Amino acid sequence: MVARTIPSHANIRLLAKKNLGDLLEVLGRWGTVYAPVEKQPDVYTFAETTDLSAIALGYLRTALPPKRFMYPPEERLYNFTLSKGFEEPPQSEDRQILFGVHPCDIHAFSILDLVFAGPYPEPRYFKRRRRTAIIGLDCLPDVNCFCYSMDTDSVERGFDLFLTDIGEDYFVRVGSSWGEEVVRACKDLFTGLKEGSIEEYKRRADARSRMFESHVEMSDMPQIMELEFSNPLWEELGEKCLSCGSCSIVCPTCYCYDIIDQFDLKGDSGSRTRRWDSCLFKEFAQVAGFNFRQDRSTRVKLRYYHKQIAFVEEYGRSSCVGCGRCIETCPAKINIIEVLNEIRGKKVMSHAG
Amino acid sequence: MSKPRVGIFGLTSCAGDQLAILNCEDELLDIIGAVDLKSFVMAQSDNEEKEFDVAFVEGAVVTEENEEKLREVREKSAILVAIGTCACWGGIPASANGIERVELYRQVYDTEEDYFKCGRTVLPLKEIVRVDLSVPGCPIEKDQIIAAVGSLLHGVSPVLPTYAVCTECRFKENRCLLVKDDLLCCGPITLAGCGARCPSHGLPCKGCRGPVEEPNAASEFDILKEKGYTRHDLEKAFRTFAYSIEIPERA
Ligand code: SF4
Ligand code: SF4
Numbered sequence: 001m002v003a004r005t006i007p008s009h010a011n012i013r014l015l016a017k018k019n020l021g022d023l024l025e026v027l028g029r030w031g032t033v034y035a036p037v038e039k040q041p042d043v044y045t046f047a048e049t050t051d052l053s054a055i056a057l058g059y060l061r062t063a064l065p066p067k068r069f070m071y072p073p074e075e076r077l078y079n080f081t082l083s084k085g086f087e088e089p090p091q092s093e094d095r096q097i098l099f100g101v102h103p104c105d106i107h108a109f110s111i112l113d114l115v116f117a118g119p120y121p122e123p124r125y126f127k128r129r130r131r132t133a134i135i136g137l138d139c140l141p142d143v144n145c146f147c148y149s150m151d152t153d154s155v156e157r158g159f160d161l162f163l164t165d166i167g168e169d170y171f172v173r174v175g176s177s178w179g180e181e182v183v184r185a186c187k188d189l190f191t192g193l194k195e196g197s198i199e200e201y202k203r204r205a206d207a208r209s210r211m212f213e214s215h216v217e218m219s220d221m222p223q224i225m226e227l228e229f230s231n232p233l234w235e236e237l238g239e240k241c242l243s244c245g246s247c248s249i250v251c252p253t254c255y256c257y258d259i260i261d262q263f264d265l266k267g268d269s270g271s272r273t274r275r276w277d278s279c280l281f282k283e284f285a286q287v288a289g290f291n292f293r294q295d296r297s298t299r300v301k302l303r304y305y306h307k308q309i310a311f312v313e314e315y316g317r318s319s320c321v322g323c324g325r326c327i328e329t330c331p332a333k334i335n336i337i338e339v340l341n342e343i344r345g346k347k348v349m350s351h352a353g
Numbered sequence: 354m355s356k357p358r359v360g361i362f363g364l365t366s367c368a369g370d371q372l373a374i375l376n377c378e379d380e381l382l383d384i385i386g387a388v389d390l391k392s393f394v395m396a397q398s399d400n401e402e403k404e405f406d407v408a409f410v411e412g413a414v415v416t417e418e419n420e421e422k423l424r425e426v427r428e429k430s431a432i433l434v435a436i437g438t439c440a441c442w443g444g445i446p447a448s449a450n451g452i453e454r455v456e457l458y459r460q461v462y463d464t465e466e467d468y469f470k471c472g473r474t475v476l477p478l479k480e481i482v483r484v485d486l487s488v489p490g491c492p493i494e495k496d497q498i499i500a501a502v503g504s505l506l507h508g509v510s511p512v513l514p515t516y517a518v519c520t521e522c523r524f525k526e527n528r529c530l531l532v533k534d535d536l537l538c539c540g541p542i543t544l545a546g547c548g549a550r551c552p553s554h555g556l557p558c559k560g561c562r563g564p565v566e567e568p569n570a571a572s573e574f575d576i577l578k579e580k581g582y583t584r585h586d587l588e589k590a591f592r593t594f595a596y597s598i599e600i601p602e603r604a
């Protein structure tokens with residue numbers, strides 16, 4: 001869906017908050033809408049709904065990131081039989097609309113785009129990506145959010161529409177031709193900018209920037225991490241880590257997977273399945289007769305080194321978007337903000353840095 | 354390809370795993386069709402105890418008779434598969450280890466006599482014979498037993514999860530009972546494969562599938578100690594299904 005950006009002011013509208021329910025209803029006619037709902041106390045997920053009263057507009061992070069809509073946790077890649085060879089299960093062609101995606105998760109999609117576009121493009125991912133529309137929504141950070149440090153706290157592209165709360169209205173940025181089409185199709189719901197709306201938008205943006213409590217100084221981080229390869233911290237983290245893999249499963253940019261071939265009982269058929277993997281699992285680096293990362297500490301370290309060094313070398317930026325999911329999830333309380341600051345030799349995390 | 358000769362045996366257990374095989378309703382005929390079922394005492398009357406390409410053995414070794422039977426099956430079988438947590442880890446029967454037997458006889462059978470000849474330490478199969486494949490579970494999961502049979506038919510081992518219940522729990526986006534509700538959940542050290550069944554119903558994992566390969570019990574103890582649990586609470590929880598789990602002391 002993400003297409004040509006429409007230049008300048010034509011791409012800004014206002015949506016009165018009271019019209020949001022109607023917008024959702026209209027969106028429902030354009031595709032299947034998934035929006036954040038509170039599935040259990042304090043646990044959010046993107047679920048199929050256009051019912052505004054069911055949507056948790058103030059949610060902060062969903063348990064699983066929205067990457068699962070492009071890249072499902074587990075997916076049958078092929079079925080095979082002796083007679084027919086490999087057959088790919090059909091994929092839906094219908095549009096899916098992700099409503100309420102926060103800036104970090106939108107950035108995460110651009111990161112996954114880089115990875116899956118690589119030397120061997122991943123057609124399934126891009127097929128889903130093309131039929132997915134993204135309606136962004138702004139958010140107010142908690143102590144586990146550090147997108148501000150990762151330069152992912154705001155977005156300029158990667159969305160079809162982006163809604164920012166400015167009081168009575170949403171300040172709506174149109175980011176694609178499809179977004180423009182939606183706005184045109186529901187003219188009655190949108191208006192042009194009002195007196196003061198730009199000021200209010202700017203005021204809120206500044207206020208939001210000041211709300212970030214947690215900071216990591218990222219400049220020169222890959223080099224500093226290299227220098228700290230033997231820091232005893234990695235051993236300490238290895239003692240704590242349970243190898244549960246939760247941190248990479250909830251991460252919006254982790255992309256490793258495992259391939260599982262399974263024969264069925266008939267003897268002439270079977271299937272190939274792809275499932276999210278994690279570098280924290282002991283088997284991750286197991287090759288015939290040898291494991292490259294036998295110890296938990298080397299596995300914890302790898303997760304950091306991949307995100308903060310190897311990825312930067314390959315794609316020019318860290319693959320962490322500061323969403324805070326791994327912090328909220330880790331049963332051993334391993335906290336990426338603390339780890340990165342400790343590696344830098346900083347224990348205090350103040351806004352001034 | 355001639356059909357592999359298969360035997361299904363039970364030692365001391367509740368027979369739940371054998372029942373789980375019988376409960377593969379839709380696939381049962383395929384399973385029976387794919388193999389030459391030589392022995393399955395629980396399900397058929399004509400049983401032949403000669404040689405087996407694959408033997409599935411349920412239950413823990415509790416009696417001398419169990420051990421003899423196990424050794425005999427091992428001798429006759431090319432591949433021996435331990436099915437169920439009792440066979441893989443000792444399971445519930447092994448939770449008796451460490452308790453004075455006479456005391457147990459008195460409580461359970463109201464006698465001090467070792468009536469069933471079960472005075473020995475209860476052991477999982479691998480402590481006595483070579484086990485080629487372990488499919489734990491209390492009871493085993495249907496899809497895993499089907500995967501195991503399907504793979505063995507092709508001469509390969511099935512790919513079963515080696516990660517923890519937490520992994521599946523995260524896949525399901527469950528509210529974490531350990532992190533958010535301070536409950537004693539064995540998920541972080543328990544082998545996945547059940548789809549995090551209990552946490553998905555709001556109940557902490559009891560560890561019924563036995564531990565992962567490298568359970569970090571020390572770390573889980575640290576986590577739970579902070580929440581007010583004692584070493585005894587953990588030992589009780591961790592060892593219900595796998596008596597051998599140790600909680601190392603931190604240096
Ligand atoms: S590493 Fe943690 S904070 Fe960074 S993007 Fe992944 S889950 Fe979010
Ligand atoms: S190597 Fe680890 S940190 Fe990197 S993408 Fe894979 S799972 Fe994530």
Ligand code: SF4
Nearest residue numbers: 241242244245247330
């Ligand atoms: S979530 Fe925490 S305990 Fe689990 S694998 Fe990641 S760092 Fe280790």
Ligand code: SF4
Nearest residue numbers: 519522529530538540
């Ligand atoms: S509820 Fe239990 S199994 Fe689920 S993530 Fe938490 S500790 Fe793991």
Ligand code: SF4
Nearest residue numbers: 547551558559560561
């Ligand atoms: S969640 Fe734990 S106790 Fe429940 S079925 Fe799975 S392994 Fe067994």
